[in-house]
Amino acid sequence: MSVGPLLDIKDLYVHFHVFGGTLKVLDGVNFTVYSGEKVGLVGETGCGKTTTMKAVLRVLPMPPARIPGGEIYFKGRDILKMGAEELGRVRGEGISMVFQDPTAALNPVFTIGQQLGAVVRYSLAGGKRISRKEIHQRAVVALKEVALPDAERLLKNYPFQLSGGMRQRVCIAMAVAGSRELIVADEPGTSLDVSIQDQILRLLRRLVEEKNTSVILITHTLGVVREIADRVYVMYAGKMVEVATTEELFSRPLHPYTLGLMKAVPKLTGGGIADGIPGRIPDYLDPPGGCRFHPRCDQAMGVCSQEKPWFYRVSDDHEVACFLYREGGKEK
Amino acid sequence: MVPAKPLASAKRMENLRRNWYKFSRNRMSILGLFTVLLVTFLAVFAPLVAPYPKHASAFVDFANASRPPSLEYPFGTDVIGRDILSRIFFGFRFSLGMGVIVLSLVVPPGVVLGLVAGYNQGTWLDTVIMRITDIFLAVPSLVLALAICSVLTPNLFNAMLAVSLMWWPWYARLVYGLASTLRNEFFVASAETIGASKFHILFREILPNCISPIFTKMSLDMGWVIIIGSALSFVGLGVQAPRPGLGTMVSDGSKYLPEQWWISVFPSLAIVLVVLGFNLLGDGLRDMFAAEEV
Amino acid sequence: MTDLLTATGLKKHFVIGQSGILKRKPITVKAVDGVSFAVREGETFGLVGESGSGKSTVAYTIIGMYQPTEGNIAFRGQSLFQGDKKRSSAVKKEIQIVFQDPGSSLNPRRTVKQIVELPLQIHQPEKDPLPKIVRLLEMVELPPDYVHKYPQMLGGGEKQMVAIARALATNPSFVILDEPTSALDVSIQAKIINLLIRLQEEFHLSYLFITHDLSLMRNVASRVAIMYLGKICEIAEAAEFFRNPYHPYTQMLLSSIPVVSAAEEELKPKKITSRGEIPSPVNVPSGCSFHPRCPEKMDLCSMEDPLMVEVEEGHTVRCHLFSPEQGGL
Structure with a gap:
């Protein structure tokens, strides 16, 4: 394998053209995943995390979306310049994706076997023709995993005959079937109960560790990334x-945004919750x-409304896009 | 302290502009709107814009009978010398008038029944109202209208009555579907638990959320009512001679096809124009009311 | 503290269809199946449960959307369900609810003014209600010019603030909060929660706080009850509940919570991990309904439904591990 990153998003911009102007949704996203790494992407509703991943899979509706700038390298090749x-x-x-809502991700009129079979045929077999029997066997293996x-019996069932947790498992089976190199999990299990979500997260972690697959876990819950990820990106606006x-x-x-978020999370240790972050997403x-966060930031300085902060390296494994940390340390 | 209406009306303007943007994204919607406005204008001001207003009634001019289209008579004249163009303008009056009257007869009862049945889904009220609508829907509409018109005296009023009788169930159905979904929204539960009256819940909470689909359907239905009206006229059960109904004109002219084609072709095209206009307008309205997705 | 609202043996069953050749046998969902608890004056009583636990059905029954199948709910000692008699307007004023999804609980075609005005119109008609409406908006920290806005112009948190303002319009003493923040982001949730706590102190409100989020409960509730398949498994004071969770289901839920610090990790029960799924409420398992998922299942569990046992003062558990015949602890 190459030594470079598996996925490398460089200065990605995504705009949406709507009534009244242009929604400048992504504003220079930089994001890297190395082979075998589990990366978390945390951010609140509307921060652009799903848009980023849709851009990676090239499933953004264009129009209204447009990508005025940026590159997305997958194994050294720019996805945005690839042919069909x-x-x-x-x-x-x-790359495969596990969606938040397993009900919407499965087609209600096909059996689990038909849907999983299609995935097996296209991804696992790598385009080669394989027999029905083999597809079936591999689908069974995928479900057992x-x-x-x-x-x-499950292969003959339709999605509505399964519970939410089982559907989510089927979606994961479809995502890990075959030796995918990168799985993008968009809020896996968030629509399910915590006890089920916990099972799903443990399953996902076990599978990717076994197969040494890379994962991008998109979520708005800080606790969830902490359970799985090696490295975490925090995204805002x-x-x-x-x-x-x-x-x-x-x-x-x-x-300051991460700090505010951390304080706002209700803790099992009790003691009330801090007041969160004033205002709302721009x-x-x-x-x-x-800096797009400056109107909500309690430590905003003059420069914050003038210039965009770069990533400042505070230690080998920690970078912050905030002027407070320019020159490698806090400005007094 | 409270900035009152100006702010609200600014918001309203903004909304209007947004709606117009959504409506006008499809060129055909604008064409539809333009057609409907044009036809309405011609119908309302027919006596002023028609070249020969007198030709709209019992008028005979055998000297100019069966003239093909010319500068003098752009759409030609019929077998007793009446200007087809003028009669089409007046025909629009009957067609649009019929549409407006039928819809205003049909929409209120249909909507109210649908609301009541939908809100009380699962109760006897629902069963009674919706089964009655089913019965009306089961009778072939044109046949029912023909039956009514032939039992009563065939005239425009009875034609409208007949069409209305078979049209309201569609509105009951539409609103029933909407209301039975909307009643599960928590704003309805909230109003109920606060103690709001049934009247308030039906007409202030649920009905406003049904308005957009109702308007869309009304626009599409204008076209349909005009077609049915024309069909009834065509078989002699609608607008009666010597008045110029578009359907009557097509029917009268059909006897002289293909030699004197203009007598029936131009009224036919007029029907197509009106119906198409309302359908395109309806599509545009539907686009406008559709939720925006980004 | 005195009990403000008490539910005793509350049951709510829904008939959802018929089975059998002659369709004689009704299929029932026992959404709530014998629930008893009391909400004390001025407290926040937390009702926790996963989807299908019946926690929202309890709320909707209290607010009067459903008639209980069995059992009763008393408010200030007065039964809320006296035959077919309609609930008095005085009681309706006293008990209010804030629904989970502000997108659905605010009518998109009505302005903030119209929404907040409705309870006033019904219960305290005034010639000019505008000053009162503005005062209510101020209470929930919304600017006065919001009166002319429509819900879709507001953010999720702001919508929920309008819903709270509407609930407070009639000066209630008891407010049901049905997952008021589960549709919101944490940074906004924090604001709403702190607002609710402030309002509680200011107006001496009692809350029934319904949620699936145990971490949130730790920070707002004075007492917590946990529900599973229509029944309460455990009730305790909040501090005790999180320090000494007895019921295996409580432990399972606590162990499943994703947390953000090592200190919290310490508090999570270690010996139980989540397994299985909530069965369909149409086919509730026999005996203790939790037994198919329970790691400490005994033979007795699949046969007999345990009773509520007070293990410590104010801490009751419904589990055979703590039944007197098992020797308690």
Whole structure:
């Protein structure tokens, strides 16, 4: 394998053209995943995390979306410049996605066997023709991997006959079937109960560790990334604001946004919750200049509304896009 | 302290502009709107814009009978010398008038029944109202209209009565579907638990959320009512001679096809124009009311 | 503290269809199946449960959307369900609810003014209600010019603030909060929660706080009850509940919570991990309904439904591990 990153997003911009102007949703996203790495992407509703991943899979509706700038390298090749055939191979064999809502991700009029079979045929077999029997066998194996009992019978079932947790497992089975190199999991299990979500997360972690697959876990819940990820990106209003190893981030959050978020999370230790972050996510039609977080930031300085902060390296495994950390340390 | 209406009306303007943007994204919607406005204008001001207003009634001019289209008579004249163009303008009056009257007869009862049945889904009220609508829907509409018109005296009023009788169930159905979904929204539960009256819940909470689909359907239905009206006229059960109904004109002219084609072709095209206009307008309205997705 | 609202043996069963050749046998969902608890004056009583536990059905029964199948709910000692008699307007004023999804609980075609005005119109008609409406908006920290806005112009948190303002319009003493923040982001949730706590102190409100989020419960509730398949498994004071969770289901839920710090990790029960799924409420397992998922299942569990046992003062558990015949602890 090459030594470079598996996925490398460089200065990605995504705009949406709507009534009244242009929604400047992604504003220079930089994001890297190395082979075998589990990366978390945390951000609140509307921060652009799903848009980023849709851009990676090239499933953004264009129009209204447009990508005015940026590159997305997958194994050294720019996804945005790929032809249909190469893109198809990346989607089929390279990257797969687990969606938040397993009910919407499965087609209600096909059986689990038909849907899983199609995935097996296109991804696992790598385009070669394989017999029905083999497809069936591999589908059974895929279901057993996600700890679903009675796989034979399950293959004949329709999605509505399964519980939410089972559907989510089927989606994961479809995503890990074959040797995909990267799985993008968009809020896996968030629509399910915590006790089920916990099972799903443990399953996902076990599978990717076994297969040494890379994972991008998209979520709005800080606790969920802490369970799985090696490294975490925090995203706010179309830009990454902080990246660090999981341990580092949770023990020493630095960006005012991350800090606010951490304080707002209700803790099992009790003691009430801090007041959160004032205001709300900016209007993408007319986002604030400079650092997009400055209108909500309690430590904003003059420069924050003027210039966009770069990532400042505070330690080997911790970078923050905030002027407080320019020159490698806090400005007094 | 409270900035009152100006702010609200600014918002309203903004909304109007947004709606117009959504409506006008499809060129055909604008064409539809333009057609409907044009036809309405011609119908309302027919006596002023028609070249020969007198030709709209019992008028005979055998000297100019069966003239093909010319500068003098752009759409030609019929077998007793009446200007087809003028009669089409007046025909629009009957067609649009019929549409407006039928819809205003049909929409209120249909909507109210649908609301009541939908809100009380699962109760006897629902069963009674919706089964009655089913019965009306089961009778072939044109046949029912023909039956009514032939039992009563065939005239425009009875034609409208007949069409209305078979049209309201569609509105009951539409609103029933909407209301039975909307009643599960928590704003309805909230109003109920606060103690709001049934009247308030039906007409202030649920009905406003049904308005857009109702308007869309009304626009599409204008076209349909005009077609049915024309069909009834065509078989002699609608607008009666010497008045110029578009359907009557097509029917009268059909006897002289293909030699004197203009007598029936131009009224036919007029029907197509009106119906198409309302359908395109309806499509545009539907686009406008559709939720925006980014 | 006195009990403000008490539910005793509350049951709510829904008939969802018929089975059998002659369709004689009704299929029932026992959404709530014998629930008893009391909400004290001025407290926040937390009702926790996963989807299908019946926690929302309890709320909707209290607010009067459903008639209980069995059992009763008393408010200030007065039964809320006296035959077919309609609930008095005085009681309706006293008990209010904030629904989970502000997108659905605010009518998109009505302005903030119209929404907040409705309870006033019904219960305290005034010639000019505008000053009162503005005062209510101020209470929930919304600017006065919001009166003319429509819900879709507001953010999720702001919508929920309008819903709270509407609930407070009639000066209630008891407010049901049905997952008021589960549709919101944490940074906004924090604001709403702190607002609710402030309002509680200011107006001496009692809350029934319904949620699936145990971490949130730790920070707002004074007492917590946990529900599973229509029944309460455990009730305790909040501090005790999180320090000494007895019921295996409580432990399972606590162990499943994703947390953000090592200190919290310490508090999570270690010996139980989540397994299985909530069965369909149409086919509730026999005996203790939790037994198919329970790691400490005994033979007795699949046969007999345990009773509520007070293990410590104010801490009751419904589990055979703690039944007197098992020797308690």
